[in-house]
Amino acid sequence: MRLSDLISETFHSLTSNKVRSGLTILGIVVGIASVIAMLGIGAGAQKSIEDSVQAAGSNILTIMPSSPGGGGGFRSSASSVQSLTSEDAAALAELPLVSGAAPEAQGAGQIVTKSENANASIIGATPAYQTVKGLTVKWGTFLSDRNNKTSAQVIVLGSTLAEDLFGTDVDPTGQQIRSGSMLLTIVGVLEEKGTSGFTNVDSSAIIPLTTLQRYVTGSEYLSTITITVTDEAQMTAAEDSVTALLLSRHGISDSTQADFRIMNMADLLSSITTITGTFTALLAAIAGISLLVGGIGIMNMMLTTVTERTREIGLRKAIGADDNVISMQFLAESVVLTLLGGAIGIALGWVIAVVVANLLSMSAVVSLDAILLAAGVCAFIGVVFGYYPARRAAAMSPIEALRYQ
Amino acid sequence: MANAVIEAHDLHKVYDGAGAETHALRGVSLTIDEGEFSAIMGPSGSGKSTLMHILGCLDTPTSGTYRLAGRDVAELDLHELAEVRRQTVGFVFQAFNLLPRASVMRNVIMPMLYTRVSPDERDDRAAAALRAVSLDEKLWTHKSNELSGGQMQRVAIARSLVNDPSLILADEPTGNLDTATGDSVMDLFRTLNAEGRTIVLITHEPVIASQAHRVIRLQDGLIVEDATSANADIRQYQGGEA
Numbered sequence: 128m129r130l131s132d133l134i135s136e137t138f139h140s141l142t143s144n145k146v147r148s149g150l151t152i153l154g155i156v157v158g159i160a161s162v163i164a165m166l167g168i169g170a171g172a173q174k175s176i177e178d179s180v181q182a183a184g185s186n187i188l189t190i191m192p193s194s195p196g197g198g199g200g201f202r203s204s205a206s207s208v209q210s211l212t213s214e215d216a217a218a219l220a221e222l223p224l225v226s227g228a229a230p231e232a233q234g235a236g237q238i239v240t241k242s243e244n245a246n247a248s249i250i251g252a253t254p255a256y257q258t259v260k261g262l263t264v265k266w267g268t269f270l271s272d273r274n275n276k277t278s279a280q281v282i283v284l285g286s287t288l289a290e291d292l293f294g295t296d297v298d299p300t301g302q303q304i305r306s307g308s309m310l311l312t313i314v315g316v317l318e319e320k321g322t323s324g325f326t327n328v329d330s331s332a333i334i335p336l337t338t339l340q341r342y343v344t345g346s347e348y349l350s351t352i353t354i355t356v357t358d359e360a361q362m363t364a365a366e367d368s369v370t371a372l373l374l375s376r377h378g379i380s381d382s383t384q385a386d387f388r389i390m391n392m393a394d395l396l397s398s399i400t401t402i403t404g405t406f407t408a409l410l411a412a413i414a415g416i417s418l419l420v421g422g423i424g425i426m427n428m429m430l431t432t433v434t435e436r437t438r439e440i441g442l443r444k445a446i447g448a449d450d451n452v453i454s455m456q457f458l459a460e461s462v463v464l465t466l467l468g469g470a471i472g473i474a475l476g477w478v479i480a481v482v483v484a485n486l487l488s489m490s491a492v493v494s495l496d497a498i499l500l501a502a503g504v505c506a507f508i509g510v511v512f513g514y515y516p517a518r519r520a521a522a523m524s525p526i527e528a529l530r531y532q
Numbered sequence: 533m534a535n536a537v538i539e540a541h542d543l544h545k546v547y548d549g550a551g552a553e554t555h556a557l558r559g560v561s562l563t564i565d566e567g568e569f570s571a572i573m574g575p576s577g578s579g580k581s582t583l584m585h586i587l588g589c590l591d592t593p594t595s596g597t598y599r600l601a602g603r604d605v606a607e608l609d610l611h612e613l614a615e616v617r618r619q620t621v622g623f624v625f626q627a628f629n630l631l632p633r634a635s636v637m638r639n640v641i642m643p644m645l646y647t648r649v650s651p652d653e654r655d656d657r658a659a660a661a662l663r664a665v666s667l668d669e670k671l672w673t674h675k676s677n678e679l680s681g682g683q684m685q686r687v688a689i690a691r692s693l694v695n696d697p698s699l700i701l702a703d704e705p706t707g708n709l710d711t712a713t714g715d716s717v718m719d720l721f722r723t724l725n726a727e728g729r730t731i732v733l734i735t736h737e738p739v740i741a742s743q744a745h746r747v748i749r750l751q752d753g754l755i756v757e758d759a760t761s762a763n764a765d766i767r768q769y770q771g772g773e774a
């Protein structure tokens with residue numbers, strides 16, 4: 128059989144059975160698209176969480192108050208235990224392995240301008256906060272030591288908060304805003320940073336720590352001390368020296384009774400990876416089921432036409448077609464269907480992954496592995512079951528195949 | 533003395549259907565020479581189609597030997613069998629067996645797809661065959677499942693001719709045709725026979741059988757009469773399928 132005849136016979140066979148061809152392609156599309164979309168969204172979610180943890184920096188230790196006797200994990204909340212003070216932070220900053228210590232307290236409140244108002248988390252911080260968090264100032268300046276000494280009523284706005292209150296590309300420094308009893312002068316606006324660690328600085332407002340303690344929380348205690356370590360290789364040693372210092376400052380001899388806990392980003396990353404890994408495994412399981420459903424769809428479609436196709440093969444054999452040529456014709460049909468379905472499925476899966484990821488404000492990660500897996504399985508099923516009638520009928524006499532039902 | 537095209541010896545065919553076995557052929561021996569024009573008659577279910585399928589290498593006998601053009605069919609491999617069906621035998625099925633969703637033209641061209649005939653020549657040959665069976669040219673592009681029984685029958689005959697076979701086996705080729713069209717098909721067969729082709733056809737109609745040189749009568753899987761058409765008692769089969 129000539130190649131041109133093979134192509135035209137394949138084309139005719141597929142177009143003269145549009146329903147059969149369409150449903151087979153549909154099965155392949157569903158199988159491939161669902162796997163690619165699921166895995167793409169799962170991997171995207173995992174990556175966006177990991178990115179935000181990594182953006183916080185890997186030489187960072189976060190110290191939080193914790194109820195004594197607790198192990199690791201994310202249990203107690205900062206508000207329930209009060210154990211960390213600014214003096215602790217100052218002492219920690221003196222440790223040899225520590226390059227910076229930023230004490231931080233958190234409050235929330237309404238921020239009111241002449242025309243707008245917004246709810247924001249208000250962070251009380253010292254100048255160290257800027258370096259430790261790696262923040263850059265877009266307009267104006269960050270908080271100064273002097274601001275803290277005098278409990279000045281000044282404020283630095285995160286980028287999105289500034290936009291919400293004053294609009295895009297408007298420099299609001301020098302203006303005054305109200306929050307509770309405070310009348311705060313805007314001294315600076317930050318560049319966009321993105322979520323890093325636990326806090327989203329972009330939608331927060333930062334005021335001097337002492338100001339927050341005096342006018343908002345009315346307490347001298349901190350919610351967090353963030354420490355940068357001079358050398359990433361010395362994280363464990365730094366953690367040990369921080370623990371020793373804080374235990375002795377708090378007069379605790381038994382380390383299991385510590386009233387604080389330390390988290391490093393590596394630990395955080397690994398526990399988050401475990402969680403997102405489970406999530407991805409779940410999506411993969413759903414994808415696997417879709418693949419199975421798609422596969423069974425393809426199989427069903429192919430098998431329901433076996434009778435009709437077996438008769439056709441009987442006829443072709445009767446008029447003198449060689450088994451090899453018939454097999455080739457069927458293989459060509461299967462390959463065309465799987466290629467078509469595969470291409471549409473990959474494109475559709477990709478689009479779904481991107482669209483859904485966009486809705487969840489992250490980016491999809493469509494991996495070659497996912498594409499190969501999905502396309503491989505569907506192509507295998509498509510070709511095997513497309514080819515099956517030909518192989519089967521090859522063993523029959525033309526008359527048997529013509530009478531097959 | 534002419535060469536024997538068909539030499540069948542003691543052919544048996546047993547179908548094992550659900551539960552009951554059917555003994556469709558019970559020892560058929562038959563020799564047909566090159567250039568003969570034979571008609572097979574016999575009541576319904578007597579094994580005519582079964583015999584034709586075996587003679588056309590479309591099915592295998594349960595036992596017995598069959599030599600086609602001197603070659604023992606049992607010894608041919610799959611490719612040689614395919615080649616015999618493609619080049620040597622032209623088969624017209626009782627049930628036509630056209631590809632339903634393909635056009636008349638495609639159906640007739642199909643046997644040539646598996647040969648080396650060039651596309652242009654394929655079209656010419658298909659057109660010639662369709663004209664030979666006097667199928668209206670308007671119908672050539674119709675799908676085969678849009679045709680009447682008689683039209684399908686003529687397409688099936690045209691398809692059997694395109695590869696220029698030396699042996700034509702036709703299972704009731706005029707069964708669905710009116711007398712006039714049936715006559716023109718018989719004229720065609722006579723012409724083909726005059727060109728030297730061997731023709732075997734199955735028929736229930738004495739008028740048709742009388743146009744063959746030889747009449748073979750089958751009953752219950754056995755040949756009960758084998759005579760020249762002049763001598764055969766054809767009329768006794770008129771409506772004779774009880």
Ligand SMILES: Nc1ncnc2c1ncn2[C@@H]1O[C@H](COP(=O)(O)OP(=O)(O)OP(=O)(O)O)[C@@H](O)[C@H]1O
Binds near residue numbers: 548577580581583626
């Ligand atoms: N595939 C099959 N399976 C089982 N039995 C079969 C099969 N094909 C034919 N038979 C049986 O074999 C016998 C002979 O059938 P065959 O088709 O050869 O008859 P026929 O002489 O061509 O009849 P008709 O004139 O009606 O076409 C019948 O009894 C039929 O039932």
Ligand SMILES: [Mg+2]
Binds near residue numbers: 582626703
């Ligand atoms: Mg019959």
